[in-house]
Amino acid sequence: MTLNLDVPWVEKYRPKDFDDIVSQNIVINNLKDFVMSGNMPHMIFTGPAGTGKTSTALIIAKSLLKGDHYYRDLLELNASDTVRMGYVRGVIKDFVNQNMIIGEKSLKIVILDEADNIPNQVQQALRRIIEKTSNQVKFILMCNYINRIIDPIISRCAVFRFVSLSKEMIIERLKYITKQEKLKIPGKSSEDFFETLFFISGGDLRKAINTLQSAVALELLENLDINEILKISGFVDKPTLNDLFEAILAMDFIRTKEILIEVENFDSRNFIRQIIGLLPKLKIEQKEIIYLYNFLGKIDYRISQGADEHIQILALMAEIINKMSK
Ligand SMILES: Nc1ncnc2c1ncn2[C@@H]1O[C@H](COP(=O)(O)OP(=O)(O)O)[C@@H](O)[C@H]1O
Ligand SMILES: [Mg+2]
CATH class of the missing domain: 1.10.8.60 (Helicase, Ruva Protein; domain 3)
Known part of the structure; x- marks a missing residue:
């Protein structure tokens, strides 16, 4: 069996058509109407990662920009790189201005990924660009968290919410x-x-x-x-997770610590997800479970702010053992 692993499968199996997009029926049905109407609004696609936002935007571009136009009249940018924000702004400006200079009437599409990473001030600048561009330039902004997009931009766009896949x-x-x-x-x-x-x-x-x-x-x-x-993938293997479970069950903090120290490539985010799966199997009262969920959130936040992963996770283990019914 020969395998061609050069091509990323996420590209190879990227949906080519609206009908290939699964689980987003409401979005897709509304979009089809907009796209067919010939007068598409600016749009925001919001929702979790890997739910079809980029794929959908590319399908729209493909269906509206035929042939050469797809390469000439589509601008795809990622805003996550805030260091290059000035560059991003410049590129967008040049791109949308082309139409004004040569008086061309062809449709142009700007796809801006991870727009929620754009600092507010730059969003203000972007908003002015959106306001000033001709009707022939359409923006599709993508984000995970719409509450990080400023209102004046939201109010100029049709918002489409992508849902998690089952x-x-x-x-x-x-x-x-x-x-x-x-x-x-x-x-x-x-x-x-x-x-x-x-x-x-x-x-x-x-x-x-x-x-x-x-x-x-x-x-x-x-x-x-x-x-x-x-x-x-940065998760703890099942035997180790099982040992850990046994140690927690026995309320043996020392053993818990020993097991965790042995774990290679420890990734606290992933580990927390695995721990959440264990909680229901431990003897813990409902109100303490709720407390622990809050505590997990705190630990996750502290780690995101640069606190030492191992110390935070050990604190979590201690707290879980503490809250178990004696
Ligand atoms: N709703 C979906 N239907 C079909 N495939 C999907 C869907 N969402 C994601 N995928 C698959 O996952 C990959 C990433 O999708 P993408 O559109 O880039 O997600 P997003 O932009 O929301 O993060 C695609 O190549 C595709 O194979
Ligand atoms: Mg994407």
Whole structure:
């Protein structure tokens, strides 16, 4: 079996048509009307990562900009790089001004990804650009958190909310790719394999597809090594998680610490997700569970602010053991 792993599968299996976009029926039906009407508004696509925002924007561009125009009249930018924000602004300005200078009447589309990372002041500048451009230039802004976009921009755009994909949808898509790529997955563990990919993805289909492709590239499929897949994705393998569970159950903090120290490539964000899965299996009263969820949020915040991961996670372990019914 020869595999071509050069092409990222997220690109190879990117939806080509509105009908290939799954789970976003409300958005897609409304969009079809707008796009067909010939007078598309500026738009904001908002929602979690890997739910089809970029794919949808590219489909719109493809259907409106025919042939050469697709390359000439589409500008795709990522705003996450705030250092180059001045550059981004400059490029947008030049692009939208082309129409005014040569008096061209052809439609132009600007796709601006991760717009919620643009600092407020720069958003103000962007808003002025949007206001001033001719009717022939349409903006599609994409973001995970719409509350980070300033109101004057929101009010100039039609907002489309992309929803998380269900576990079934993600697994179905992975199975489809598995079939297309003629991958052999040992039958008895195949459900466990797809469940694990879904867990790792956290609902992000791009991540799920990338993990599948990495597993193939690293030849982890032949003797299907699910623990290795968890590890390369920055999660704790199942035996270790199980040991940890036993140690917490025995309220043995020292042992818990020993196990955690042994973990390589520790990723606290991922670890917290695995711990959340353990909580319901421990003997903890409901009100303490709610307390622990809040505490988890605090720990996550502190880590995001640069606190030492290991110390924070150990504090979390201690708190969990504390809250268990004696
Ligand atoms: N709703 C969807 N339907 C079909 N495929 C999807 C969908 N959402 C994501 N994907 C898959 O995940 C990959 C990333 O999607 P993308 O549109 O870039 O997500 P986003 O821009 O929302 O982060 C695509 O290549 C595609 O294969
Ligand atoms: Mg995207």
